[in-house]
Amino acid sequence: MEQQREKYINPFTDYGFKRLFGEEPNKDLLLAFLNELLKNEQGRITELTYLKSDKLGSSEADRKAVFDLYCQNERGEKFIVELQKTKQKFFKDRTVYYSTFPIREQAQRGSDWTFELKAVYTIAILDFVFDEDQHEPNKFRYDVKLTDIDTCQIFYDKLTFIYLEMPKYTVN
Numbered sequence: 001m002e003q004q005r006e007k008y009i010n011p012f013t014d015y016g017f018k019r020l021f022g023e024e025p026n027k028d029l030l031l032a033f034l035n036e037l038l039k040n041e042q043g044r045i046t047e048l049t050y051l052k053s054d055k056l057g058s059s060e061a062d063r064k065a066v067f068d069l070y071c072q073n074e075r076g077e078k079f080i081v082e083l084q085k086t087k088q089k090f091f092k093d094r095t096v097y098y099s100t101f102p103i104r105e106q107a108q109r110g111s112d113w114t115f116e117l118k119a120v121y122t123i124a125i126l127d128f129v130f131d132e133d134q135h136e137p138n139k140f141r142y143d144v145k146l147t148d149i150d151t152c153q154i155f156y157d158k159l160t161f162i163y164l165e166m167p168k169y170t171v172n
Contacts (some may be wrong), residue, residue, distance in 0.1 A: 012127050012166075014068065017083040022050065022069050030069070034079060037123065037162060047074040065098050077119040078102035087128040095122045095161055103159075119158040129165045140168035 009016040021030045027048055035045055053067040069081040080098055084091060102120045107113065133139070142163040146156040 012083065012085055014083070017068060017125075021081065024050070030071070030081070034081075034123075038121065041157075041160075045073045048072070048079075051078075065101055067098060070102075075118065077121065080120070080122045082122070082124045083127075084124060085127045091124070091126075092130075092161075092163075095124055095163075098122060099159060099161070117158055119160065121160045121162070123162045123164070125164050125166060127166055129167055130163075133165065137168060140165045 009019055011017050011020050020026055021033065027050075031045060031048055034048075035042075038045070048071045051070045051072055053070045054065070067080050068083050069079070071079050071081075073079070080095075080102065082095065082098070088094065099120050099122045103117060106117050133142075142161075142165075144161040144163070145154050146159060147153065148155045
């Protein structure tokens with residue numbers, strides 16, 4: 001019997017996700033996704049450059065990180081896009097850890113560096129729901145920034161985490 005090939009790519013697999021969003025011929029899909037996701041604060045992203053997705057620590061003993069997608073826009077801002085299929089207890093911690101790599105790589109040697117950083121966006125597409133978010137069945141997107149607790153105002157706007165809990169998403 002002739003083996004039937006699958007007709008569609010599953011975007012919730014590493015292979016499918018990287019095939020759909022992480023290859024140069026499909027860069028327009030990633031651009032459209034990021035533009036829709038970040039349109040209110042980012043404006044329009046016109047160009048993306050894929051960057052090396054594995055990051056080494058400062059020394060041999062440091063833990064390394066491997067991003068699903070890592071890219072930079074025309075303004076030098078960095079984007080980490082992660083697909084997480086299985087629930088992971090400390091996934092939020094992992095995204096914070098991952099965000100340190102594009103921050104640290106902006107450091108310039110020498111005394112002339114002014115410490116000005118470009119924005120870093122970490123976007124997590126989750127195929128699970130965080131345990132603490134079970135009581136919010138209609139909230140599937142979380143936008144997280146460093147915020148002052150007293151004023152509830154954004155204190156630092158160059159570090160953004162977006163979590164999309166896909167099992168909560170329904171099309172109306």
